[in-house]
Amino acid sequence: METLLQRRPRRLRQTPALRELVQETFLRPSQLVVPLFVVDGEGEKQPVESLPGVYRFSIDTLTQKVIELYEKGIRAVDLFPVLSSGLKDAKGSEALRPGNLLTRTLQHLKKEIPEMCLMVDVALDPYTSHGHDGVLDVNGAVDNDRTLEILAQKSLLLAEAGADVLAPSDMMDGRVGFIRQALDDHGLQHVSILSYTAKYASSLYGPFRDLVGSTPQKGDKKGYQMNPANAREALTECQLDIEEGADMLLVKPALHYLDILARLREETTLPLAAYHVSGEYAMVLAAAEKGWLDADQVLLEQLISIKRAGADLIFTYAAERVLENLQS
Numbered sequence: 001m002e003t004l005l006q007r008r009p010r011r012l013r014q015t016p017a018l019r020e021l022v023q024e025t026f027l028r029p030s031q032l033v034v035p036l037f038v039v040d041g042e043g044e045k046q047p048v049e050s051l052p053g054v055y056r057f058s059i060d061t062l063t064q065k066v067i068e069l070y071e072k073g074i075r076a077v078d079l080f081p082v083l084s085s086g087l088k089d090a091k092g093s094e095a096l097r098p099g100n101l102l103t104r105t106l107q108h109l110k111k112e113i114p115e116m117c118l119m120v121d122v123a124l125d126p127y128t129s130h131g132h133d134g135v136l137d138v139n140g141a142v143d144n145d146r147t148l149e150i151l152a153q154k155s156l157l158l159a160e161a162g163a164d165v166l167a168p169s170d171m172m173d174g175r176v177g178f179i180r181q182a183l184d185d186h187g188l189q190h191v192s193i194l195s196y197t198a199k200y201a202s203s204l205y206g207p208f209r210d211l212v213g214s215t216p217q218k219g220d221k222k223g224y225q226m227n228p229a230n231a232r233e234a235l236t237e238c239q240l241d242i243e244e245g246a247d248m249l250l251v252k253p254a255l256h257y258l259d260i261l262a263r264l265r266e267e268t269t270l271p272l273a274a275y276h277v278s279g280e281y282a283m284v285l286a287a288a289e290k291g292w293l294d295a296d297q298v299l300l301e302q303l304i305s306i307k308r309a310g311a312d313l314i315f316t317y318a319a320e321r322v323l324e325n326l327q328s
Contacts, residue, residue: 024308025304025307025308026307027300027303027304027307027322028326029072029074029075029319029323029326030073030074031307031312031313031314032076032303032313032314032315032316032319033074033076033077033078033273033314033315033316033319034069034074034076034077034078034315034316034317034319034320035077035078035080035315035316035317036057036062036066036078036079036080037054037055037056037057037079037080037081037082037211037212038056038057038058038059038062038079038080038081038082038101038102038105039056039057039058039081039082040058040084040101041058042058042059043058043060043061044057044058044061045057045058045061048207048211050206050207050210050211050278050282051207051208051211051278051281051282051285051317052285052289053285053317053320053321054211054317056082056211059104059105059108062109063108063109063112063113066109066112066113066116067112067113069116069319069320070113070115070116072320072323073323075116075117076116076117076119076165076313077116077118077119078120078121078167078315079102079106079118079120079121080121080126080212081100081101081105081127081212082126082211082212082213083101083126083127083212085213087127088127088128088129088213089127089128089129090128090129090130090135090136091128091135091150092124092127092128092135092150093127094127095124095126095127095150095154095157096150096153096154098157100157102120102158102161103157103158103161104161106118106120106158106161106162106163107161109162110161110162117164117165118162118164118165119163119164119165119166119167119194120158120163120165120166120167121169122151122154122155122158122166122167122169122170122179123151123168123169123170124147124150124151124154124170125170125212125214126213126214128214129217130216130217130218131209131213131214131215131216131217132216132219132221133147133169133170133171133172133224134147134150134151134170134224135147140218140219141223142172142223142224144172144173144174144224147172147175148172148174148175148178149178151168151172151175151178151179152178152179152181152182153182155168155179155182155183156182156183156186156188159183159188159191160186160188163191164191164192165191165192165193165247166179166191166192166193166194167193167194167195167196167250168193168195168196169196169199170196170224171196171199171224171225171226172224174244176193176195176241176244176246177243177244177245179193180193180244180245180246192247192248193245193246193247193248194246194247194248194249194250194273195241195248195250196250196252196275197234197237197238197241197246197249197250197251197264198226198233198234198238198249198250198251198252198257198260198264199225199226199251199252200225200226200227200228200252200253200257201220201221201222201226201227202225202228202252202253202256202277202279203279204253204256204277204280205253205277205278205279206278206279206282207278207279207281207282208277208278208279211278228256231259231260231263234251234260234263234264235263235264235267238264238267238268239267242270247270247271248270248271248272248273248312249264249268249270249271250272250273250274250275250315251264251272251273251274251275251311252275252277252315253275253276253279253280254274254275254280254302254306254311254314255276255280255302255305255306256280257274258305258306258309259309261274261309261310261311262309262310264310265309265310271312271313272310272311272312272313273311273312273313273314273315274306274309274311274313274314274315275314275315275316276302276303276314276315276316276317276318278317280302281299281316281317281318284298284299284302284318295321296322296325297325299318299321299322300322300325300326302318303318303322
């Protein structure tokens, strides 16, 4: 026979009011960061087949989308350029060209909606013809130190164009300190750094890489992204990034690495982010298309689990889909 004590948990689940009254974890629109993709042109809104509900926008339509997101309670977007192959080369030269697509996007958005927090990814893979996150040496490996110099120059260009937060995702050693020093030396102390502290060499980036054209032409990214089997290494990366001046830390992907997120939460008081990546989003939409699950409810459950594991903010393609379900 059940005791009265054993019945206590179920008594607090009986009505929506009770469930909400004792709810432990909350997800709010202002805690979500929306990745957005920009292309050249005007009036462009190109659907992405592998990411239903995601589009490539030109600057004018992107601006409309950012204003719409702000009105819905979103307070930050993360911007990625989608370039034609003709603009890419082995050194990622377009990343350093004044007036490139991303700098023009930042300038326009900062003028039209200055209230929105503008984040930008800092890596070279959208700009390189070989698809790697840095420049290559004579042996075809990513040259860490040469890449740092380019990332610092790119960071200055983006910060001066209006970026509020720089998010180095390249996983080069020492890049946080290198970028922080460059920003400070040029009077840009107010610009924050959100470091991809634990970016794993995951198989879940496929839709994103197809979207921006950053699939490596040769080899893979295991030489600089983290081994999925390693957890202690993430703690080391966390300590190094804090010492180098990171303002926020990020784990990517999110769902497969909730244990890493939880361990980092115990290690630092800095704000923690998690990236609910393209593959994590796309697999839910693909299953929903088959009628196997309710995409909106599963996506909401996923984001709640990320928040529960310790994330303060979540990068996700699902933001708009879950907004209406946050009180469910």
